[in-house]
Amino acid sequence: MAGRTHYIAEISEQNIGQRVTVAGWVHRRRDHGGLIFIDLRDRSGLLQIVAEPGQTDVFETLARVRGEYVMRVHGVVGPRPSGMANPELASGSIEIRPQAVEILAESKTPPFMPSEAEAVDELVRLKYRYLDLRRPGLLGHFLLRDRVLHAVRRFFHDHGFLDVETPALARSTPEGARDFLVPSRVQAGRFYALPQSPQIFKQLLMVAGFDRYYQIAKVFRDEDLRADRQPEFTQIDVEMSFMDRDQILDLMEAMLHQVFQEALGTTLEPFVRMSWRDAMRLYGSDKPDLRAGEPLCDLTQAARTVAWEVLATAPAVAGVLVRQLAPSRRQLDGWVAQARQLGAPGLLWIVREARETRSSGHKLLGAQGVERLADAAGLLDGDTLLVAAGEDPAAFRLAGQLRLEIARQLDRVMPGFKFLWVTDFPLFEWSDEEGRLVSAHHPFTMPHADDLAILEDSPLEVRSEAYDVVLNGSELASGSLRIYQPELQSRIFSVLGLSAEEIDAKFGFLLQAFQYGAPPHGGIAFGLDRLVMLMAGAKSLRDVIAFPKTARGTDPLTDAPSLVDRRQLSELHLGVTQ
């Protein structure tokens, strides 16, 4: 007896009467003394093995088997006795009557059983990640991840994209996230950086005339972690030449449609497209969650005419609509408290009911002012309006956060996948920390053609040809058309306040490349892990990465990062301070 004839999921009632050999782990055993049931598990599923005492050697072997032992079972597929089928199990109507069994490996009692629920502390699960990954639920995420990657690769290959690898040992670039550094042994005192993205290389590939590039690229950012941020993660990195923005958006959207169709069997709706400005006005966020109900109301104009000066003179007044609820006073107070916690000075509420309109603003605005705001928001009987006033983006951001929080509280977030494109991001933003303008996306982003004239005079007004894919309130991809004219690139650098020497030292090679015939080009990068996480309905990136890091950046399984010995350090010309 060797190998196996079937994966468990391949065995069905069609195989009744056949001899099969299966191999896997003991998921669970039920020992009745005179009768032993074993649920055998392989990657594909579960199957019941029944041992009766008649065949002594088989029975005795199965009697000493324990959870997570590895076994091979050779036997005949049989139907279960009538009334004994288990509808919970795909193989619930059949079982295997073993003729020979082998224990291939014993197992110590595991710290937790893969057959048990998710309730085990995550630190323990990470320390025994190989056991955790045996859990059918977690395994399922990786089966999905594989299908997604396969669909992605097929799409790009079929559309003429070349899969090209770019260096993992690259040059440190200024701007952006903190780099992971790798010391050079050969070049004393010098460092490589692990790529935050293959950005510069893929642009050089466009200069090289590769025309269409993609890569499933591992990238690294040395920043603090979150449930949806790991220090190393995987991007679907894409770049293409001679395409305008809408052609790129169309093609990338087609890619996602195909991936969802093939990996999940889900047909997506066409993606909404929205400018950054509209996204901020309508949702108070550059990554709106379209599942969380209606957009915000812009009440700034309506508020101009009310009696209360604070509202009338506020640069921005934003309203959150909560339809058909009749909230309790306690609920309303809770939202006000929440708004305060988010940094708002206050929050006004208006509840329109058939007989009267309740509001916390009657004293300040008068009944007329309350009605005016309610009308402007389109408030119907039974609806509630929350009003936040403040600085221009701030009031909308706050209202946007409240919109989300309340939708979650009321369990009103719709299921499904709501995609949108957000376009026309600002080219620059002000950095308080650095006291200068910085690129909102990256310094190679193409400015909007209509705004080139104000590049130097009103840089903060300049829109860019940058675009994001947003899925369910989460940034899934980010990209842009790139600058391909060296002169324009120099203008951008100088608006960013980089000196000629700095530019030459940091980006000289790129600018030089652009002097040898750079095609117009643009691209995008998708967060693969985030995509799989959202598709799987997982709460954390850790659930879709085989060997993830903890929130403090450690790996409890291998105990990385670790100390290294003095000799390794001295070879690298390094000393550790402190």
Place this chain on the structure above:
RNA sequence: GGAGGCGUGGUGUAGUUGGCCCAACACGCAUGCCUGUCACGCAUGAGAUCGCGGGUUCGAAUCCCGUCGCCUCCGCCA
């Protein structure tokens, strides 16, 4: 860097207004019984000095100080 939550047998939790707790329950584990279970059942048993260090007290899982670890969020993430 900041805020919050958590830390008690292998696992999940209870106990946290100090003494009734050298710690309870469930799962798991061991042994025995059990021929149709599928979270099998029944019985018996082993297993934790309560993250770690210090302090207060006649007495600390429980109070105080410090520290470590995990999780979430803010900052940060071109």
